[in-house]
Amino acid sequence: MTQNEPSKMRGLMLVAGREIRVRGLSKSNVISLVVTVVIVGILAALPSLIGGDDSDTRVGLSGDTAPAMQAQLEAMGGFDITVFDTADEAERAVEDETVDAAVADGSLFSLDGIGNEDETKIDAAWQTASVQTNLSDAGLSDQQIGEALTVQPLEFVTLESEGGVSSTLDYFTGLIISIIMFMMLMTPVQYIAMGVVEEKSSRIVEILLTSLKPWQLLGGKVIGLGVISLVNLIAMVAVGLGVSAATGMLSDLPPGTAGAAVSSIGWWLIAFALFGTLAGGVGSLVSRQEESGSVLTPLIMSLTLSYLGAIFLLNAPTSTFAEVLSIVPPFSGIAMPTRMAITEVPAWQIGLSALLLALAAAGALALGSQLYKRSVLYTGSRMKISEALRRAA
Template sequence: MSAPTNPNPPASPGNLIKMVAKREITTKLHDKTYLISIGVFIAIILVVVGFNVLANSGNDEYKVGVVGSQSKEFTAQVAEGAKQLGAKVTLSTVKDEDAAKPKLENGDLDAIVSGDTLITKDSLNATLGAVLKGAYAAEQQQKQIADSGIDQQKLAEAMKVVPMHEKTIDPNAKTNMERGIVAIVAVGIVYGMLMMIGQFVAQGVVEEKSSRVIELLMVVVKPWQLLTGKIIGLGILGLMQLVIVVGLGLGGAIAADLITVPGSAISTILQVLAWFVLGYTFFASMFALAASLVSRQEDLGSAMIPGTFIPMLSFFAAFKVLDDPSGTFATIVSMIPGVSPTTMPVRAAMSDVPVYQYAIAVVLQVIAIVLLVRLAGRVYAGAMLKTSGKLKIKDALAQSKETLAATNAR
């Protein structure tokens, strides 16, 4: 007689991890705090993008009233100066200052030129000031030359010089700098996301311990499966949010002509996203480890302080790499686990990173992730049923042997 089959065979580890990840995603999508954070991120990006689109939508246009008649020399110099600065200045004749000031007050005029005086409503726009002051200076020079009796034609020929030409030994310097700026902005967003999602991971761990939900979950799921599912679930949400935010920012930058080589910027963004996955897994495990050692939300802040130093230092290191992407400092920090997720994308965007160095950075980061996840899993297993007070790592590791033995016996 054959043994009866189990109608409900135990789920595989993969399915259990998937179940936990799905639970984390569903819970967060119904969490007002998380939804508000998404809204805030998107709102900030939209405001920044909208401002830049408006600021770069066409040339700057200015209207200037000139008291009395306009000399041909002044008009010509204004037109030339405006062209060089990418602006448009329209001159109109006004009777006197008193007649023109109301137009200045209501915005019909941006400035009034009255003899040697330049009048504005408040502060003078830098571009407009450069055009008008340059035109006035050129006009006065021409008058003084004419009054002195100097042959203007000979003087003009003598002052003709061949302009200095710009040349760079690196033809890709401008593109690399643009990519570097894209990378550092994206890394800044990644840093914010790492801290926010990492905080969610830590809060979730403490919440499960304090509410004793962990005891119910332990009946079905092993500690490492629970931690892995939590990290994966929140990581998927974080990556989705990051793609939305960065996508909006990149699209707005392209629309505002802030980026001259969109393809290069997109490849940089994709690289940053890939490093986000490696960085998130590392820091989420670190935050989960720290959160496992406490049982109250009130103690979470102090427990996470040491863990926040590494992402903070890595973020500031990225700015140093931006200054000298080919230097010794950039080379070293871009291969250090925990720091490479923010520094390597910036370095790779601005310089040619040897393939072996890039490979070393990835391999070391993956090794660090594996070791940290194993450590966090053991600490998590040993501390998860400790629902009061604080716990030391060594005590949690000692307790983990009993917890793992009990769960493996199921």
């Protein structure tokens, strides 16, 4: 190795550093990151914003059933209870807006009504308290009353949507992860291909290859854009989880959501290695920017199908199709982290999916590097993949 020739790793890092400085620190990328992070933060806060005011409902009680109702409502939670001596005092408290509603003389008083959920809870508490009071007046002991009121809760079985997402929040969470994964793969993949074509059409690549190896040039480009995208992805995940924790929604998410969101970074890295190196390889097959769309179409279609598959499995995450989709590459790159966010996935399926995706990424790395090496200096009409592989390295 001559004195002017950079070492292998130094040359790789020089190219990566150039990509980070030119694209990562560009005004457009910074603005895009800020806007995207703000959108993710809003989406993460949206469930709590839609949920409305979380303050306790102020309820006034009076009459013989007041003590029993107070115990029932306190056990339910979400109520600020005031007990009044007479029904008139309770009704006057509603008129003065001291309380939001009052239960007196068998009636629920309010100025303009209260939420359906609160009405249902108060009505259930009233009926239970009335039964408890009647049983006490009939001479039953507290223990006998407790035994009479103890029943097994209903077991909820949903037949039509069995195997589907259990709540709107679960669906919403999986949707956000699939969208982020799709966008954070689509954008850098296109940048890599367009960057390769740009350097080739301007003949800058011919100058760069006098001091760098083809694999250093392609690898540095993939690493540089990968670092930029990785920073963006980590920022999105951190903001999403941070806002969810700040708004108190993190505990309401499916048990594996936080872990799936963090692990999505690892899934993204493998998927990016697969699509990124292929993008660089197929980008080198053409010499003009207007031709790059034709060679990128198979990659874009694969990413789009992966995203659409992830959207499909949101409705049936435990179906056979969802299991296959989340295991088979390249679809697993988006499908598996999405599925992990909304349902419990067996460890063997996660491990098998990661292994197959890593093997596919290794194969893509070998293919992409060979395509780039054999066709990056070629000028003229679009070269076919088979033709490029037959050319001498």
